[in-house]
């Protein structure tokens with residue numbers, strides 16, 4: 709049973725969510741403050757943390773950075789409103805996904821399952837097919853419409869990472885961590901530059917995307933063209 713840590717200061721939301729998530733087969737521990745949540749995350753090593761960004765004792769994004777310094781536990785942040793800047797700040801600080809309040813418990817449960825699946829996905833040793841694009845991770849070859857693509861090592865890694873998660877928005881932070889194995893510097897243009905090179909090799913552009921779609925302020929996803 710996945711063990712969740714729910715950090716939420718609102719007692720009504722906390723109680724209702726804890727009950728709903730337990731009913732859906734999760735083990736749930738709750739904490740009402742950021743610092744108690746951080747301590748619990750270190751002590752209990754949960755499988756996933758659901759973190760309310762609006763906490764009384766510490767800014768949610770600051771707390772997330774503190775947590776990231778000691779743990780790589782998957783984190784879903786709950787934001788009070790659809791605030792793009794706050795969401796980007798949370799993703800930059802190391803959140804794996806976000807959900808906008810108010811939300812239904814079943815919606816959060818679906819996000820939790822998706823994030824946990826991502827975490828336990830087998831090492832990429834398979835072939836991924838997205839539309840007319842196929843990526844063979846073991847052979848390190850990519851073919852688009854029957855034509856082999858001439859990719860650099862990083863371009864291939866970038867494409868393979870996205871092809872393994874078709875339709876999923878992947879943040880630049882995640883790409884830097886998983887493809888470049890680098891921490892995110894905020895102003896880093898590395899990912900943008902390589903994405904634009906990859907786009908060119910796929911025969912498309914940011915203004916006329918077919919496979920590679922930027923989601924402004926959040927990240928990028930790979931999709932089969934309609």
Ligand code: CA
Nearest residue numbers: 717760762763
């Ligand atoms: Ca709150």
